[in-house]
Ligand SMILES: Nc1nc2c(c(=O)[nH]1)N[C@H]1C(S)=C(S)[C@@H](COP(=O)(O)OP(=O)(O)OC[C@H]3O[C@@H](n4cnc5c(=O)[nH]c(N)nc54)[C@H](O)[C@@H]3O)O[C@H]1N2
Ligand SMILES: Nc1nc2c(c(=O)[nH]1)N[C@H]1C(S)=C(S)[C@@H](COP(=O)(O)OP(=O)(O)OC[C@H]3O[C@@H](n4cnc5c(=O)[nH]c(N)nc54)[C@H](O)[C@@H]3O)O[C@H]1N2
Ligand code: SF4
C-alpha cells in the first residue's frame with residue numbers, strides 16, 4: 001500500500017488503545033510528512049462512548065512521535081537489518097525445537113495486540129509448532145472471570161452490554177475503581193443516575209460517588225456474596241421459576257451459603273450488620289441490578305470462587321439475560337476479549353475450543369495441520385518458572401512488560417536474563433523487559449496498526465492506521481508470519497492484509513459450530529477488504545441467526561453446559577494465601593492511577609498526564625504513619641519476603657490502618673526500586689492460574705533522606721546514571737524520571753548532600769566544552785552547565801518541599817538560551833498538585849474557589865474550567881468539595 005493511499009482521508013475513525021471500554025476515536029492528521037499534526041476527538045457514532053473520551057484518550061495525540069521508539073531490530077544490543085534478525089530467530093527456534101521438542105519454546109502475548117496479531121501467533125504455536133505454550137498478560141487480569149463464566153455458563157461469554165449499566169437501577173461495583181479505570185462507563189452510569197454500591201477495602205474516586213460504600217476486610221468478597229445469597233433465600237427473594245427451569249446445583253450452593261448468617265458475614269467482612277443489611281435490602285429490592293467487577297476480586301488466590309459467588313446471586317434472582325441485569329466482568333485491556341476469542345490463554349485452543357480430542361481434530365482439519373497441540377500449555381506463572389528452570393529455552397514476548405507486571409518481577413527478570421533466547425517485540429526501545437532481550441524487534445503501534453479489537457461488551461471495532469510505520473517498524477502479524485514462513489509454514493501464513501486473517505478467524509468461529517460455541521462471528525467470514533475497512537462496531541455473536549450482532553446473551557435461558565442449564569457453584573470462602581505476620585504486618589494493595597497506563601511506556605510520553613501524580617507514592621493511614629514515625633511526603637521503603645519497593649509516603653484517610661496502597665505504574669526504567677510486583681509472592685488461583693496481587697504482606701520503614709536534587713538534562717541518563725550509582729550507591733536512596741519538552745527531569749533523594757558539580761560532570765562526561773555556573777540559594781545549591789544551550793541544571797536542597805517549582809524549571813530546557821541566573825534563584829516553591837490535567841487546574845485554585853463560596857462541581861467548571869473537557873476529574877472535584885464541606889461543618893460545630 002502506498003502512503004498516499006493510506007492517507008487519502010485525513011480523518012480516521014479508530015479505537016482507543018487503552019482500556020476495555022473500547023471508545024471510538026476520531027483522529028485527524030494535518031500537515032502530513034515531517035510535521036504530522038494529529039488531533040483526536042471522541043467518535044460520536046461509536047456506541048461505547050458516543051463522542052466522549054477520558055483524560056487518557058484525550059491525550060493520545062501527545063503520545064505519538066518517534067522519541068523513544070524502537071526503530072530498527074537489535075541483536076545482542078547492536079542494530080541489524082530485518083533479514084539477519086529473522087534469520088537468527090528462525091534458526092534458533094528451529095534448533096531449539098529440534099533438540100528439545102516443541103514444548104521448549106513459548107510465546108507470551110498481550111491483550112494489547114489486535115485480534116489479527118493474536119490469531120496468527122496462536123495459530124503458529126498451537127497449530128503448527130505443536131505446543132500449547134501460548135499465554136498472555138490477560139492471565140494476570142481476567143482469567144478468573146473467564147474460569148468462573150465457564151463454570152457457570154459452560155462458556156466464556158459476558159451476558160451484558162453497556163446499555164445495561166444505564167437501564168439498571170442499581171450497579172454494584174466490586175473491586176473496581178471504574179471512575180479511574182473505566183471512566184467513560186462510569187460517566188455513563190453517573191449520567192443515567194444509576195444508584196451505586198461500591199465494595200472496596202479503601203475509599204477511591206469511585207466510592208466517593210457511591211450511595212453506599214462497604215469498606216470490607218481485604219479478600220473477604222466471597223463471604224459477602226455467600227451472605228447475600230443466604231439473605232435472598234431467607235427473605236424469599238429468589239426467582240424459583242428461573243432456578244427450576246434454567247439452572248442446576250442450587251441446593252448445594254444454598255447449603256454452603258446457609259452457613260453465612262448476617263453476624264458471621266459481618267464479622268468476616270469487617271463491616272457492621274447494619275451496613276450489610278442496607279446492601280442486602282437494596283440488592284433484594286432492586287430487580288434491575290448489574291454487578292460490575294474487576295481486579296479487586298480477580299487478582300486473588302480464590303478469584304474464580306469470588307466471581308462465582310457473585311454469579312450465584314444473579315442466577316438465584318433470575319437477573320441475567322434481561323435489560324439492566326447481569327454479572328458483568330469488565331475487561332481491562334483494549335483487546336483482552338479478543339485474546340479470549342482467538343485462544344490467547346494457554347488452556348484454550350482457538351475460537352473458544354478447548355483441548356478435547358474432538359476439538360483438536362476439528363482444528364487439525366480446519367488448518368490442515370497434523371501437528372496441532374494436544375495439551376494445554378503453561379500458564380504465565382508456571383511459564384516463567386519453566387523459563388527459570390531451563391525447561392523453556394526460547395521465548396517470544398510481544399506487547400507486554402513481564403519484568404514489571406509479573407509477580408516476583410525481579411525473579412522473572414533474572415530468569416529472562418538466564419534464558420538462552422529471549423525475543424521481545426515492542427514499539428518502545430527501553431523497557432525493563434527489553435533490557436533482557438537477545439533480540440529486540442520494532443513493532444508498529446496505535447495509529448500505525450490496522451485490525452480489530454473486542455471490548456468488554458463483546459463489541460468488535462476497527463483500529464485503523466492513520467500514520468506510517470516509523471523507521472523500520474513492522475506490524476506484529478507480519479513479523480509472526482515471517483517467522484512462520486521461515487519455519488516452513490509459508491503456505492498457511494501467506495496473508496497479505498489483516499482482512500485475510502480476520503476472515504479466517506471468523507470462518508473458524510463458525511466451523512462445525514452448530515450452536516455449540518457462543519463465540520460465532522461466521523457472518524463476517526466473507527467480508528471484502530472494503531467491507532472490513534468500513535466495518536461498524538458490532539457485538540458477537542454475529543451469525544446467520546443474529547446477522548447484526550447480539551446485545552445480550554442467555555435471554556432464552558439456554559446455557560452452554562451439557563444440560564443446557566446454568567450451574568450454581570457452592571462456595572467456601574478462602575482467605576488470601578499471603579497472610580500478614582509479625583514480620584510483615586501490613587497489607588499492600590495495588591492498582592491504577594487515573595492518568596497512567598500500566599508501565600507508562602505510552603501514557604508516560606504525554607507530559608500533562610504526569611501532572612496528576614508524577615512519582616511513586618505509597619498511601620497510608622495517618623495512624624500507621626504515626627506508628628512508624630513517617631511524615632507526609634517522606635521517602636519510605638516496603639519489604640516483603642520477595643523484594644523491596646520505595647516511594648513517597650502519602651497520608652490519607654482513604655486507607656484503613658494496616659492497609660497500604662501503591663500504584664502499579666513505575667518500572668526500573670523510570671524509577672529506582674519502584675516495581676510493586678517485585679513484592680508479590682507468585683501464588684495463584686487453582687482454577688485460573690491468576691496471581692494474587694491485591695493483598696501483599698509487607699513491612700514498612702521510613703528512610704532518612706537528607707538531601708534532594710532536581711536535575712534537568714537533554715538525554716536520558718541510563719548508562720551514566722548506572723555508573724554513578726555504582727560509585728555512590730550508599731548515598732542514593734531513590735530516583736525517578738519524567739520526560740519533558742527538550743529533555744528529562746530527574747528527582748533524586750540522597751542520604752548525604754550531593755556534590756552537584758561532580759555529578760554533573762560524571763553525567764555529561766564533559767563531551768563538549770561547557771560553562772559552569774554555581775549559585776548559592778538560602779539553603780540549597782544550583783548548578784547550571786551550558787554550551788550553546790542549557791545542557792544541565794541541578795538544584796539541591798535538604799528539604800524537598802523547598803525545591804522550586806520543577807514544572808516551571810522544565811521550561812528552561814525548551815528555551816534556546818540558558819536562563820539568567822537571577823531567574824533561577826527567584827523560582828517560586830513547588831506548585832500544587834494538578835487535579836484537572838486537561839485544563840491544568842491545580843488543587844490550590846480549586847481550594848481557593850471553594851473558599852470563595854463555589855459549592856458544586858458545575859460551579860468549579862464555570863469558574864476554572866476544570867472537569868469541562870473529558871470529565872475524568874469530576875469524582876475528585878466532588879470529593880474535594882465533600883471534604884471541604886466537612887471542614888466547614890466542623891468549623892460551625
Ligand atoms: N487509568 C487506567 N485505567 C486502566 C488501566 C490503567 O493502567 N490505568 N488498566 C486497565 C486494566 S488492564 C485493568 S485490568 C483495569 C483494572 O481496573 P480496576 O480493577 O478497577 O483497577 P485496580 O486499580 O487494579 O483495582 C480496583 C480496586 O480493587 C480494590 N481492591 C483491592 N483489594 C480488594 C478486595 O479484597 N476486595 C474488593 N472488593 N476490592 C479490592 C482496590 O482497592 C482498587 O480500588 O483497568 C483498566 N483501566
Ligand atoms: N502488583 C500488580 N501487578 C499487576 C497488576 C496489579 O493490579 N497489581 N495488574 C496486572 C494486569 S491486570 C495487567 S493487564 C498487567 C499489565 O502489564 P503489562 O502488559 O506488562 O504492561 P504494559 O505496560 O501495558 O505493557 C505493554 C507493552 O507493549 C508495548 N506495546 C504497546 N503497543 C504495542 C504493539 O502494538 N505491539 C507491540 N509489540 N508492543 C506494543 C508497550 O510499549 C509496553 O512495553 O499488569 C499486571 N500486574
Ligand atoms: S475510557 Fe478512556 S482509556 Fe478507556 S477506552 Fe475510553 S477513552 Fe480510552
Ligand SMILES: [Mo]
Nearest residue numbers: 140141332333
Ligand atoms: Mo489488566
